[in-house]
Amino acid sequence: xxxxxxxxxxxxxxxxxxxxxxxxxxxxxxxxxTILLNHIVLGCKFVCSTVSKAGLAKLFGLAGETNVxxxxxxxxxxxxxxxxxxxxxxxxxxxxxVSEEDEEATFVEPSKRGRYIVVFDPLDGSSNIDxxxxxxxxxxxxxxxxxxxxxxxxxxxxxxxxxxxGYCMYGSSCMLVLSTGNGVNGFTLxxxxxxxxLTHPNIKIPNKGxxxxxxxxxxKNWDEQTAEYVGKCKFPTDGSSAKSxxxxxxxVADVHRTLLYGGIFLYxxxxxxxxxxxxxxxxxxxxxxx
Numbered sequence: 098x099x100x101x102x103x104x105x106x107x108x109x110x111x112x113x114x115x116x117x118x119x120x121x122x123x124x125x126x127x128x129x130x131t132i133l134l135n136h137i138v139l140g141c142k143f144v145c146s147t148v149s150k151a152g153l154a155k156l157f158g159l160a161g162e163t164n165v166x167x168x169x170x171x172x173x174x175x176x177x178x179x180x181x182x183x184x185x186x187x188x189x190x191x192x193x194x195v196s197e198e199d200e201e202a203t204f205v206e207p208s209k210r211g212r213y214i215v216v217f218d219p220l221d222g223s224s225n226i227d228x229x230x231x232x233x234x235x236x237x238x239x240x241x242x243x244x245x246x247x248x249x250x251x252x253x254x255x256x257x258x259x260x261x262x263g264y265c266m267y268g269s270s271c272m273l274v275l276s277t278g279n280g281v282n283g284f285t286l287x288x289x290x291x292x293x294x295l296t297h298p299n300i301k302i303p304n305k306g307x308x309x310x311x312x313x314x315x316x317k318n319w320d321e322q323t324a325e326y327v328g329k330c331k332f333p334t335d336g337s338s339a340k341s342x343x344x345x346x347x348x349v350a351d352v353h354r355t356l357l358y359g360g361i362f363l364y365x366x367x368x369x370x371x372x373x374x375x376x377x378x379x380x381x382x383x384x385x386x387x
Contacts, residue, residue, distance in 0.1 A: 110295035112138060112273065112284045119277060129190045130260070133213055133238070134275075136188035138293060140181045141234055141265040141273055144220065145286060147176060148232065148267045173226050174198055177219035177234070185215050192244045195252055197221075204247060213260075214239040214252055221264075222347025231268030233349030238262065266349050274300070274353065281356075297357075306359020309340045310351045318367035348375065 116134050120126045178198040185191045186203075190211030194203040197218040205211075215238055222232035238261045241251050256262070263275035271286035273293050283297030309330040316324065330340040340360065345351050348364075355362045366373040 303359030308360035
């Protein structure tokens with residue numbers, strides 16, 4: 098046994114250690130935010146484990162329901178939503194939960210309330226579940242001043258008002274990307290330890306990228322400006338090389354690749370969906386924050 102190597106494995110920056118280090122920079126902190134993040138991490142681990150054995154556990158296929166967006170829910174959609182709702186409520190640090198899978202916001206009963214609102218998509222990219230393509234969880238956290246007098250206006254705020262946002266991607270590896278407003282850091286799940294380890298510190302999107310990501314199946318419905326931009330990606334007129342098209346159809350995976358490699362991801366409104374299809378509250382506003 099290589100004892101030096103084994104000893105090194107205990108000197109790792111886990112996500113728990115990272116968050117505690119950040120907490121120590123704020124003497125006024127009481128640990129509530131740290132506890133909440135730990136429960137989000139627990140939910141991510143549970144969903145990761147479930148996704149990896151979905152075929153064996155017969156969790157592929159439809160659940161027979163539709164969500165608030167009118168999309169057919171997969172069995173894993175429903176299970177993931179239940180996992181996160183229960184994990185967040187049991188933390189004792191949340192007051193309102195807004196899930197993409199639920200028609201109404203969940204107001205936590207007063208005895209279990211905390212100071213935080215969590216808006217989330219428990220399983221983004223669920224149309225890719227049955228074919229094993231990367232999918233993920235997206236979340237954002239707001240703080241409220243008065244947890245006893247809550248309204249939906251406490252939720253309907255700009256993404257810049259969040260105290261943290263991130264996503265967890267379930268693919269060839271399980272990676273959780275988190276920002277608390279001071280940089281973006283990526284943590285990869287080590288299955289042998291059951292811990293998320295800091296593997297991508299201080300992520301910054303490259304200034305330039307040669308990849309564009311868009312569903313070109315919608316091209317016939319685009320407006321003139323969108324069609325012109327995508328056309329220039331494929332057929333540049335300035336002598337530069339054409340950009341490569343990469344489109345997975347799972348926002349977490351497409352945005353994650355863009356964050357690491359640069360380029361652009363777009364899902365514009367079109368004639369069929371003038372306001373676009375990506376929901377601001379449970380999806381969109383998390384990514385500019387990170």
